[in-house]
Amino acid sequence: MLELKNLTKAYGALRVVDDMTLEIAQGETLGIIGPNGAGKTSLFSVIAGQVAADSGEIRFCGQDVTRRPPFERCKAGLGRTFQVPRPFHGMTVFESAHVAASFGAGLSGQAASDFAAQAVERTGLLRHLNEPCSSLTLLDRKRMELTRALATNPKMLLLDEIGGGLTDHEIHELIDILNQIRDSGVSIVWIEHIVHALTSFVDRLIVINFGRKIADGNPKEVMALPEVHEIYMGVDIDDAA
Amino acid sequence: MYDALTQSAVWRVKTPKSGLVAIALAAIVLALAPVAIGPGSLRLLVEVFTMIALAQAWNLLAGYTGFVSVGQQAFIGIGAYGMFAVALKMGLNPFSSVLVGGIVAAVIGAFAALALFRLRGPYFAIGTWVLAELFRIFFINTQYFGGASGLTLARVLRGIPRDVRLNTTYWLALALALGSTLLIYLLLRSRFGLAVRTVRDNEASAESAGVNVWGTKFMVFVLASFITGCAGAILYLNTMFVGANAAFSVKWSALIIFVVIIGGIGTIEGPIVGALVYFTLREYLSDFGTWYIITFGLVAIAAMIVAPQGIWGYVAGRFKYHLFPVEAEISKDLPR
Numbered sequence: 001m002l003e004l005k006n007l008t009k010a011y012g013a014l015r016v017v018d019d020m021t022l023e024i025a026q027g028e029t030l031g032i033i034g035p036n037g038a039g040k041t042s043l044f045s046v047i048a049g050q051v052a053a054d055s056g057e058i059r060f061c062g063q064d065v066t067r068r069p070p071f072e073r074c075k076a077g078l079g080r081t082f083q084v085p086r087p088f089h090g091m092t093v094f095e096s097a098h099v100a101a102s103f104g105a106g107l108s109g110q111a112a113s114d115f116a117a118q119a120v121e122r123t124g125l126l127r128h129l130n131e132p133c134s135s136l137t138l139l140d141r142k143r144m145e146l147t148r149a150l151a152t153n154p155k156m157l158l159l160d161e162i163g164g165g166l167t168d169h170e171i172h173e174l175i176d177i178l179n180q181i182r183d184s185g186v187s188i189v190w191i192e193h194i195v196h197a198l199t200s201f202v203d204r205l206i207v208i209n210f211g212r213k214i215a216d217g218n219p220k221e222v223m224a225l226p227e228v229h230e231i232y233m234g235v236d237i238d239d240a241a
Numbered sequence: 242m243y244d245a246l247t248q249s250a251v252w253r254v255k256t257p258k259s260g261l262v263a264i265a266l267a268a269i270v271l272a273l274a275p276v277a278i279g280p281g282s283l284r285l286l287v288e289v290f291t292m293i294a295l296a297q298a299w300n301l302l303a304g305y306t307g308f309v310s311v312g313q314q315a316f317i318g319i320g321a322y323g324m325f326a327v328a329l330k331m332g333l334n335p336f337s338s339v340l341v342g343g344i345v346a347a348v349i350g351a352f353a354a355l356a357l358f359r360l361r362g363p364y365f366a367i368g369t370w371v372l373a374e375l376f377r378i379f380f381i382n383t384q385y386f387g388g389a390s391g392l393t394l395a396r397v398l399r400g401i402p403r404d405v406r407l408n409t410t411y412w413l414a415l416a417l418a419l420g421s422t423l424l425i426y427l428l429l430r431s432r433f434g435l436a437v438r439t440v441r442d443n444e445a446s447a448e449s450a451g452v453n454v455w456g457t458k459f460m461v462f463v464l465a466s467f468i469t470g471c472a473g474a475i476l477y478l479n480t481m482f483v484g485a486n487a488a489f490s491v492k493w494s495a496l497i498i499f500v501v502i503i504g505g506i507g508t509i510e511g512p513i514v515g516a517l518v519y520f521t522l523r524e525y526l527s528d529f530g531t532w533y534i535i536t537f538g539l540v541a542i543a544a545m546i547v548a549p550q551g552i553w554g555y556v557a558g559r560f561k562y563h564l565f566p567v568e569a570e571i572s573k574d575l576p577r
C-alpha cells in the first residue's frame with residue numbers, strides 16, 4: 001500500500017531521513033520507535049508531504065506521490081496527526097472534523113456532517129462538539145488530531161505520539177479505538193515512546209536512529225536485538241515483552 | 242453511551258436566518274432612500290457603501306483567510322481606471338463599465354497572486370504595497386490613461402440626467418455593499434468557508450485535512466480583488482474624475498484597516514459597524530481640520546485597548562449574539 005524507496009531528507013549536513021526503504025501492506029499495523037531527534041516525525045512529514053524529499057520515491061496505492069502536495073496525499077487516503085497538535089483555533093471541534101470530512105473524505109451535505117460527528121464521537125470529544133478548539137486541553141487537542149485524521153476517511157493513518165501523557169486506562173481506550181479502525185481495513189503506522197503499549201498493538205516494529213532504519217520485524221524480536229538495547233538503555237524492555 | 246442516540250437521531254447544522262433577513266430589510270429600505278434624501282446625502286451614502294464593500298473584502302483576506310494586504314489601493318485604482326477606460330475609449334455605458342472594472346481587477350489580482358503568494362507574512366504585506374506603487378507609477382506615466390492629470394468622465398456622463406446618474410450610482414453602491422456582504426457570508430457558511438478558515442488557523446493542518454491551501458487563497462484573493470475593483474470603479478464614478486496619486490494611495494488601505502479593526506475583524510458585522518463609525522466621526526469632525534486625523538488615531542488606539550476585538554467583537558462577546566454567525570453549530574435532532 002505504501003512503498004518508500006531510498007527516501008532521503010537532509011537539513012544541511014544532518015540527514016533526518018536517510019536512505020529509507022520500507023513497505024507497508026494494507027491493514028498492517030507498524031510501530032516506529034527511536035530516540036528523540038532520530039527523524040521519526042520527519043519521516044511522517046516526508047511521507048505526508050509537509051516536507052519535500054531530497055531524493056527517493058514514495059508510492060501510495062500504486063501511485064507515485066513523491067511530488068504531490070499534502071492535500072492530494074490526504075485525499076488519496078493518507079491521514080496524519082501532528083506530534084505537537086495544530087488545532088484550528090478559530091473553529092469548533094465539529095467544524096474541524098467537518099472540514100476533513102468535506103475535503104479529505106470528499107463528502108458533502110448530511111453525509112459530511114454525519115461522518116464528522118461520528119469521528120468526533122469515536123475519539124471521545126462529543127461533549128466538546130460545538131466548542132472552539134482553542135479551549136481544548138492538551139490531551140483533547142491530541143484527540144482532535146486523531147479526530148481530524150479519522151474524518152478524512154484514511155486508508156492509512158500516521159499517528160505521531162498520540163499516546164503521550166495518557167493514563168494506562170486512557171491508553172487502553174485508545175488501543176480499543178485503534179483496533180476498531182484497524183479492523184475496518186485501515187493501515188496504522190504509530191510512532192510512540194510508550195513501548196509496551198505500542199508492542200501490544202502493532203504487528204511489526206521498526207527502529208530508527210539518525211534517520212536510518214536499524215531494525216525491522218516482529219516487535220518482540222526487534223526489542224530483543226542488542227543494537228536496540230543499546231539505544232534504549234533507559235527503557236524497561238520487560239515492559240515490551 | 243452515545244451509540245443509541247446516534248442510531249436514532251440525525252445530526253443537523255443550524256442555519257440561522259437573521260443575517261439574510263437583515264440584508265433583505267436593508268435592501269428594501271435603502272433602495273427607496275433616493276426618493277427621500279438629497280444629492281449630498283446620496284453621495285455620502287455611496288462612500289459609506291463602497292467602504293463597506295472594501296472593508297468586507299479586506300476582512301475576508303485578513304480576518305478570515307489570514308493574509309494582510311496593505312495594497313488594496315492597487316485594485317481600487319485598477320477598478321477605477323478599468324471602468325474609465327472602457328467607458329471613455331470603447332463607449333460602454335459607465336454604469337455597466339463598473340463590472341468591467343471589477344473583472345479587470347480580478348484578472349490582475351489572479352496574476353498578482355502568482356507572485357505575491359511566494360511571500361509570507363510581513364513580506365506579503367509589503368509586496369502588495371509595492372505592487373500598488375508600481376501601478377501608480379505606471380498610470381502616472383501613461384498618456385493613454387491621462388498621465389499625471391488623470392481622466393474625467395464628464396464627456397460620457399453629459400447626456401445622462403443628473404438624478405439618473407446619482408440614483409444609479411447610489412443603487413450600484415448599495416448593491417455592491419449588500420451583495421458583497423451576502424456573498425461573503427454565504428461563502429463562509431459553505432464548505433469553502435470552512436477551508437478558508439482552516440487556512441487562517443493552520444496551513445499545515447488545513448492541507449492534512451484535504452484542503453488545497455494555495456487554491457483556496459487564490460480564490461479568496463481574486464474575489465477580494467473583484468469586490469475591491471468594483472468599489473474603486475463606483476467610488477470614482479461618484480466623483481467622475483480619477484487621478485493615479487489619489488486612487489493608488491496607501492491611505493486607502495490605512496482607512497480600510499481602521500474601519501475593519503474598529504468594527505471588529507473576523508466578523509461580518511464588523512466592517513459595517515466600522516464604516517458607520519468612521520463616516521459618523523468624519524462628518525462631525527471634519528470641521529476641526531487636523532484634529533480630525535488625530536482623533537481617528539486616538540479612537541483607534543482607545544478601541545484597541547478597550548475592545549481589541551473591535552466594537553462588534555465586543556458586543557458579540559458580551560451578549561453572545563451574532564447577526565451573521567459564521568460558525569456552524571450542530572445538534573442532534575430526534576426523529577419525528
Ligand SMILES: Nc1ncnc2c1ncn2[C@@H]1O[C@H](COP(=O)(O)OP(=O)(O)O)[C@@H](O)[C@H]1O
Nearest residue numbers: 011014016034035036037038039040041042043
Ligand atoms: N525544519 C527543520 N530544520 C532543521 N532541522 C530540523 C527541522 N525539523 C527537524 N529538524 C531536526 O531533525 C532531527 C529529527 O527531528 P524529528 O524528525 O522531529 O525527530 P523525532 O521525531 O524522531 O524526535 C532533529 O535533530 C531536529 O532538530
Ligand SMILES: [Mg+2]
Nearest residue numbers: 040041042083
Ligand atoms: Mg517526533
